[in-house]
Amino acid sequence: xxxLLLWFHKLGSPPTFYRLAGLLLPWCYGIGLVLGxxxxxxxxxLAPRDYQQGDAYRIIFVHVPTAWMSLFAYAFMAAxxxxxxxxxxxxxEILAIASAPIGxxxxxxxxxxxxxxxxxxxxxxWTWDARLTSELVLLFLYLGVIGLNAAIEDRRQAARAxxxxxxxxxxxxxxxxxxVNWWNTLHQGSTVRLMGPSKIxxxxxxxxxxxxxxxxxxxxxxxxxxxRIALLQLEGGKDWVRRVALDEGAGND
Amino acid sequence: xxxxxxxxxCAALLRRDLTLVWRRRGDAFNPLLFALIVVxxxxxxxxPEPEQLRRIAAGIVxxxxxLAGLLALDTLFxxxxxxxxxxxxxxxxxxxxxxxACKIGVHWLTTALPLIVLAPLLGELLHLPGEVxxxxxxxxxLAxxxxxxxxxxxxALTVGMHRSGMLLALLVLPLYVPILIFGAGACNAAxxxxxxxxPLLWLAAALVLALVLAPLACAxxxxxxxx
Amino acid sequence: xxxxxxxxxxxxxxxxxxxxxxxxxxxxFGPLDFTLSAGEVVLMEGDNGAGKTTLLRVLSxxxxxxxxxxxxxxxxxxxxxxxxxxxxxxxxxGLKLELTALENLRFAAGLxxxxxxMSPPSALTAVGLDGYGDVPVRQLSAGQKKRVAxxxxxxxxxxxxxxxxxxxNLDRSGIELVNRLLERHAHDGGAALITSHGAYAYTSGxxxxxxLHDAQRAAMTxxxxxxx
Numbered sequence: 001x002x003x004l005l006l007w008f009h010k011l012g013s014p015p016t017f018y019r020l021a022g023l024l025l026p027w028c029y030g031i032g033l034v035l036g037x038x039x040x041x042x043x044x045x046l047a048p049r050d051y052q053q054g055d056a057y058r059i060i061f062v063h064v065p066t067a068w069m070s071l072f073a074y075a076f077m078a079a080x081x082x083x084x085x086x087x088x089x090x091x092x093e094i095l096a097i098a099s100a101p102i103g104x105x106x107x108x109x110x111x112x113x114x115x116x117x118x119x120x121x122x123x124x125x126w127t128w129d130a131r132l133t134s135e136l137v138l139l140f141l142y143l144g145v146i147g148l149n150a151a152i153e154d155r156r157q158a159a160r161a162x163x164x165x166x167x168x169x170x171x172x173x174x175x176x177x178x179x180v181n182w183w184n185t186l187h188q189g190s191t192v193r194l195m196g197p198s199k200i201x202x203x204x205x206x207x208x209x210x211x212x213x214x215x216x217x218x219x220x221x222x223x224x225x226x227x228r229i230a231l232l233q234l235e236g237g238k239d240w241v242r243r244v245a246l247d248e249g250a251g252n253d
Numbered sequence: 254x255x256x257x258x259x260x261x262x263c264a265a266l267l268r269r270d271l272t273l274v275w276r277r278r279g280d281a282f283n284p285l286l287f288a289l290i291v292v293x294x295x296x297x298x299x300x301p302e303p304e305q306l307r308r309i310a311a312g313i314v315x316x317x318x319x320l321a322g323l324l325a326l327d328t329l330f331x332x333x334x335x336x337x338x339x340x341x342x343x344x345x346x347x348x349x350x351x352x353x354a355c356k357i358g359v360h361w362l363t364t365a366l367p368l369i370v371l372a373p374l375l376g377e378l379l380h381l382p383g384e385v386x387x388x389x390x391x392x393x394x395l396a397x398x399x400x401x402x403x404x405x406x407x408x409a410l411t412v413g414m415h416r417s418g419m420l421l422a423l424l425v426l427p428l429y430v431p432i433l434i435f436g437a438g439a440c441n442a443a444x445x446x447x448x449x450x451x452p453l454l455w456l457a458a459a460l461v462l463a464l465v466l467a468p469l470a471c472a473x474x475x476x477x478x479x480x
Numbered sequence: 481x482x483x484x485x486x487x488x489x490x491x492x493x494x495x496x497x498x499x500x501x502x503x504x505x506x507x508x509f510g511p512l513d514f515t516l517s518a519g520e521v522v523l524m525e526g527d528n529g530a531g532k533t534t535l536l537r538v539l540s541x542x543x544x545x546x547x548x549x550x551x552x553x554x555x556x557x558x559x560x561x562x563x564x565x566x567x568x569x570x571x572x573x574g575l576k577l578e579l580t581a582l583e584n585l586r587f588a589a590g591l592x593x594x595x596x597x598m599s600p601p602s603a604l605t606a607v608g609l610d611g612y613g614d615v616p617v618r619q620l621s622a623g624q625k626k627r628v629a630x631x632x633x634x635x636x637x638x639x640x641x642x643x644x645x646x647x648x649n650l651d652r653s654g655i656e657l658v659n660r661l662l663e664r665h666a667h668d669g670g671a672a673l674i675t676s677h678g679a680y681a682y683t684s685g686x687x688x689x690x691x692l693h694d695a696q697r698a699a700m701t702x703x704x705x706x707x708x
Binding site for chain 1: 431
């Protein structure tokens with residue numbers, strides 16, 4: 001237990017994290033990119049055509065993993081916000097705030113690909129489908145966190161306030177989802193269920209799961225990248241940042 | 254030295270806030286006027302056909318009241334923050350969440366309750382069927398305290414900012430989605446001749462939860478943003 | 481375990497150790513060490529921007545210090561332990577302009593209680609505002625508003641006063657009034673920490689002075705033996 005705490009403490013110290021994140025970063029981006037490309041090849045080339053939707057369904061290899069990521073990133077953000085608020089750990093504040101724009105980007109991609117998919121399927125770019133509506137509310141929640149963080153001068157206070165909002169949001173998110181589902185059944189009608197009970201080919205499954213893995217790894221790479229930059233900004237006056245600046249400046253010469 | 258008791262502190266706060274509202278009673282009409290104007294805009298935009306208006310009346314009234322409540326939210330802590338009395342509340346030896354609950358209560362009583370009284374009239378302007386009127390009022394009685402409580406948490410987060418209006422809307426409105434869905438949904442269900450009890454009960458359950466949790470969250474948020 | 485101040489053989493009312501505050505990595509004040517014992521008035525002097533107001537907010541528990549610690553009666557300070565013992569006079573004053581002076585004081589008394597033998601009207605008399613009780617604060621002058629705010633401080637049943645610029649806006653008799661109130665409070669076993677940017681001096685008595693010069697190097701000009 002003590003060793004674990006010590007390990008956390010050491011990992012949480014900004015210089016250690018900065019160095020470690022710098023080591024992990026290329027691997028995250030590299031592996032994420034390679035896995036993503038393999039998954040895309042599997043999804044766009046190897047997987048068979050859907051007997052109902054033709055080739056149009058292939059957008060799920062982007063749409064579904066990003067939609068999962070939009071939720072995962074929010075959960076990651078809220079978990080870090082919780083740690084930051086309860087134990088006042090600076091690194092968790094940074095990680096929470098760093099994951100907000102990335103999660104928002106995944107949400108946006110999920111919404112746009114959903115709309116692109118909707119055009120051939122439903123004949124319209126947008127339909128007030130329960131999932132799409134929930135996803136839209138999720139995007140607003142992300143934007144609220146980002147906006148609140150940007151509006152407060154003091155960086156740490158901003159992170160705490162935005163993190164608090166993220167926590168309020170995660171309490172609200174299941175309620176939103178539930179209420180939107182209820183609303184959707186009340187106003188049922190034109191919507192088509194996207195992921196019906198139709199049997200799904202194994203050749204479709206592995207690219208989907210691989211893509212989900214790739215987006216996770218890419219997400220962590222992006223979070224580490226943003227967190228590193230935020231750390232440098234937050235701790236600009238500290239000695240270790242000066243050393244980093246000197247080292248990296250020397251390396252570039 | 255005689256420290257005050259918590260009930261006395263709550264009573265003092267209630268009396269002060271009610272007195273303040275009374276001294277600025279002209280301001281109390283603003284949300285009412287706003288809701289009235291917003292409702293009046295819809296027939297102008299959509300045309301005066303009673304059939305069409307009747308279909309969407311409940312939803313419009315709900316949205317108009319929600320927006321009026323949103324505008325009124327800004328006043329919840331603003332003057333207390335500016336004149337420094339919010340610090341006194343935080344530094345008082347009583348549970349901050351309880352004091353904030355009193356403030357939210359007064360705010361609801363003086364901004365939301367008049368809007369609820371106005372709601373049947375607004376419904377009449379949009380030809381809302383008479384049998385829906387009761388459901389609308391009940392739904393509003395359950396929904397508006399929820400709006401005030403959840404809104405207060407977001408106001409607490411933005412209290413130190415100079416111009417927080419747009420940001421506050423961005424923070425609050427996504428959180429209002431379920432309340433709007435169940436509140437307006439109950440009215441729509443009643444209008445369609447369907448049972449409307451279930452969404453009302455969901456609202457009531459959420460209200461009970463929010464009554465307990467929102468003041469605590471509000472106090473925590475205020476402590477963050479006052480620092 | 482409480483740490484005892486050697487000179488008094490009991491823990492100081494308030495003790496700061498290596499107390500520092502920074503915003504966005506820019507130091508606002510500190511590191512700062514000082515003690516404040518019962519029966520003492522400490523004057524915190526510093527130019528504009530030296531961090532006096534921030535220091536008071538940190539000491540009142542509204543802001544968490546970036547580093548260092550504050551001890552209250554020898555134990556770590558928390559808002560819950562501090563709040564029954566402290567009153568903060570910030571530069572906003574904490575008065576409602578729409579309410580009368582008496583209504584403001586009655587609210588304050590309801591919120592935190594009132595000192596034994598004192599009531600809102602008698603507090604108003606003590607600050608020289610007899611007869612102004614029913615005047616809305618909006619109609620009072622800046623100096624009179626300050627006096628109402630001081631009446632609120634006087635009324636609070638607490639030992640520790642944290643006063644931010646109590647002399648600001650006051651005329652000569654007002655400054656003397658503040659000094660008189662501080663002396664009596666110290667005499668009754670209370671303690672006060674007041675800030676000033678130096679234009680108004682604490683004339684009577686011999687308060688300890690702490691100079692809050694520069695955020696990087698806050699020096700203490702403290703005649704250690706003088707207050708024993």
